[in-house]
Amino acid sequence: MNPDELAALIATRRSNILIDPASEVKSEHIAQMLTAAQSAPNHKRTWPLRAAVVRGESRRALGEVIADSMAARGDDDAKVEKTRTKYMRSPLIVVVASALGDSDSETEENKYAVAAGIQNLLLTAESMSYAALWSTPAKGANDAITTVCGFEPTDHVMGIIYIGAPMKPAPDVERPAVRVTYLQ
Numbered sequence: 001m002n003p004d005e006l007a008a009l010i011a012t013r014r015s016n017i018l019i020d021p022a023s024e025v026k027s028e029h030i031a032q033m034l035t036a037a038q039s040a041p042n043h044k045r046t047w048p049l050r051a052a053v054v055r056g057e058s059r060r061a062l063g064e065v066i067a068d069s070m071a072a073r074g075d076d077d078a079k080v081e082k083t084r085t086k087y088m089r090s091p092l093i094v095v096v097a098s099a100l101g102d103s104d105s106e107t108e109e110n111k112y113a114v115a116a117g118i119q120n121l122l123l124t125a126e127s128m129s130y131a132a133l134w135s136t137p138a139k140g141a142n143d144a145i146t147t148v149c150g151f152e153p154t155d156h157v158m159g160i161i162y163i164g165a166p167m168k169p170a171p172d173v174e175r176p177a178v179r180v181t182y183l184q
């Protein structure tokens, strides 16, 4: 791949929830996405990225536990009910978490590393022509998610990623120019 091809891949990646729930994501593709995620830089080689591959009825179980924790917090009923089935919207959900570090700064840097890993995963999904969307876990649902995903209770859930074949492209977005200062 040359730099122009890489730039095109990066520019083409969009958050897209218009995913065909009946589509298939091949196991070897999932493995490649996870390998890409693990290839992100991480300070002091702490290897903080944790992932859970959620398919089939487990997607519903994930939605149910998150919805229950939202209900326990007194979240709006409509939002809670929507959450129960929302992960059925794509054939594959990847939950990504960041491990606790030995210090606050290591925990923070671990999160940077995992965010970089998620972007690697998204770009790999894009290169395979999948649609994907990085979604934020519901507030207060960390414990419920780490439990259902078999993570450590101290892991911090960074994203719940929807992946599958696109039904439609994401609507166009204009990206502002980068705010940059050149010093010489």
Ligand SMILES: Cc1cc2nc3c(=O)[nH]c(=O)nc-3n(C[C@H](O)[C@H](O)[C@H](O)COP(=O)(O)O)c2cc1C
Pocket (backbone or CB within 6 Å): 013, 014, 015, 016, 133, 134, 135, 136, 137, 170, 173
């Ligand atoms: C940390 C993070 C959390 C996000 N959470 C959500 C979310 O909960 N729901 C959603 O629709 N998009 C979410 N997104 C996707 C953003 O909305 C999206 O990246 C942004 O609109 C820019 O669009 P693009 O990804 O197509 O460039 C999230 C993105 C990041 C980086």
